[in-house]
Amino acid sequence: MPSSTAPYHAHHRFARSSVLKLRPILNLIRNRYADEAMNILKHLPHRGARMIEQVLKSAMANAENAGVREVGSLVVTDARGDGGPMFKRLMPRARGTAYMIRKRTCHIHIGLSEDFASDSSTRFEASQAVESSPVKAEADADTSAVAANA
DSSP states (O other): OOOOOSSEEEEEEEESSOHHHHHHHHHHHTTSBHHHHHHHHHTOOOHHHHHHHHHHHHHHHHHHHTTOSOGGGOEEEEEEEEEEEEEEEEEEOGGGOEEEEEEEEEEEEEEEESOOHHHHHHHHHHHHHHHTOHHHHHHHHHHHHHHHHO
16 A cells, blocks of 8 residues: 655545545645635535545644644645445346446545645646647637638
């Protein structure tokens, strides 16, 4: 199991939800301040948001116990969900066959750190790369050509 590189972290292992349901929620809070991430999670209607919210609260409490004064100003640098073991059940089907039902579990990891510079620079560079991509330039050229013909 890979450990988190963030100095303050918490995890929920064997959470009774599929990781596919949790990953979009984890993507929402990654690279955000802890207070902002809590606000986002509070207003989401998903059951997985409640699980992630508990893990985030635990990571914030771990940081507070370590001596951090402004826990809300920490940044969620590590927000990931990994697949866990599956409960396997059989469902009887026609003609004596059976289908496997996989009840999935996952492991939720949240890491908080104080430095935002390394993460924000990579986010800024990624947004600049999307803005200057050749596909976008071709699309802009096509729309300007259509506008000139009209």
